[in-house]
Amino acid sequence: MSPPSRRPWSLARRRLLLTVPALAAARVLPARAAVDETIPGVRELTEYLAGRTPRFGRLALDLPRLADNGNAVPLKLTLRGPFTAGAELRSIRLYSEKNPVPLMARFDFPVPPARAEIDSRVRLAGTQRVTAIAELANGELLAAVADVAVTISACLDGS
Amino acid sequence: MAFARIQVAPGVKRGDAVEVRISIRHPMETGFRVDDGGRTIARNTIKEFVCRYGAVEVLRASLGSGIAANPYLRFYITAVESGELVFEWIDDAGERGDTKAPIVVAA
Numbered sequence: 001m002s003p004p005s006r007r008p009w010s011l012a013r014r015r016l017l018l019t020v021p022a023l024a025a026a027r028v029l030p031a032r033a034a035v036d037e038t039i040p041g042v043r044e045l046t047e048y049l050a051g052r053t054p055r056f057g058r059l060a061l062d063l064p065r066l067a068d069n070g071n072a073v074p075l076k077l078t079l080r081g082p083f084t085a086g087a088e089l090r091s092i093r094l095y096s097e098k099n100p101v102p103l104m105a106r107f108d109f110p111v112p113p114a115r116a117e118i119d120s121r122v123r124l125a126g127t128q129r130v131t132a133i134a135e136l137a138n139g140e141l142l143a144a145v146a147d148v149a150v151t152i153s154a155c156l157d158g159s
Numbered sequence: 160m161a162f163a164r165i166q167v168a169p170g171v172k173r174g175d176a177v178e179v180r181i182s183i184r185h186p187m188e189t190g191f192r193v194d195d196g197g198r199t200i201a202r203n204t205i206k207e208f209v210c211r212y213g214a215v216e217v218l219r220a221s222l223g224s225g226i227a228a229n230p231y232l233r234f235y236i237t238a239v240e241s242g243e244l245v246f247e248w249i250d251d252a253g254e255r256g257d258t259k260a261p262i263v264v265a266a
Contacts, residue, residue: 072227096225100191104225110216111237114176119233123189123225154189 039143040097040129048093054133054143059092061132061144070124070154077107079116079134079142088112088137097128104130123154161256167244172265176235179210181246183256189224201252205230208248212236212262238264 037056039045062076079089089112094104104122116134124130127149134142168178183205190202202224210218217236236244241264247257 094225099225100189101224104223106221107234108219108221110219113217113235114237115235117233117235119231121227121231123187123227 037145039131039145042095042097042102044102045095045131052141054141056143059132059134059142059144061130061146063130063146063148066149067124069152070150072121073124073148075120075122077118077132083112086138087140089116090135090137092132092134095131096124098126124148124150126150126153163258165258165260167260167262171238173238175238177238178235179244180233182229182231183248184229185250187224187226187228187230203251205248205250211245213242240264
């Protein structure tokens with residue numbers, strides 16, 4: 001048994017040890033936990049949207065939170081159904097916030113795909129928010145955003 | 160230059176979702192790099208990519224400089240009947256590439 005004089009100090013220290021990481025986490029977590037669905041104000045993207053407001057939720061954009069190499073970042077797009085007649089998936093566009101060419105890719109589905117899913121690898125010039133916009137046959141727009149921290153940026157050093 | 164690797168999921172039945180994976184060998188030049196002489200290397204990306212299943216066009220893509228070198232795509236098509244998947248693409252330099260892959264569908 002430890003001497004009583006030392007116990008309060010030891011408890012306080014323990015509490016401190018528990019609190020510090022919690023505080024550190026608290027500074028980071030709210031930004032992640034709060035669903036920030038702001039579409040970056042990229043000119044090309046704004047032009048494409050032309051005042052239309054895409055809906056969030058059905059389209060999922062999976063990107064790593066941290067990409068070591070911006071030259072090839074795996075990306076996965078998934079659109080959840082149901083796909084009612086007249087509301088089939090027509091196209092998905094991918095926009096970058098920081099790349100010199102904002103429109104990274106456009107995928108068109110002349111016939112409804114068996115699964116509204118597409119994978120690729122993208123180049124990212126720095127830490128940024130990637131936006132995906134899916135367009136349905138009825139003109140409805142669906143959006144998804146993903147924030148990626150990029151350690152080694154693509155296409156900046158000109159090498 | 161026109162070289163690609165394709166994988167079409169085997170053992171599919173009519174109506175199934177068939178996974179198709181393709182990786183095309185292409186530098187996907189961004190147009191922002193310079194060569195040893197300091198001259199800008201012209202932008203060269205696969206501006207048009209088409210995948211046909213029989214006579215039906217199933218996917219069309221336009222890949223910009225935001226797509227990594229040796230572009231990789233994975234997508235799903237609906238199995239209808241045995242046949243051929245034809246992939247065709249053209250880059251900014253006007254170079255065309257094409258490749259085919261058989262698809263075997265069990266009744």
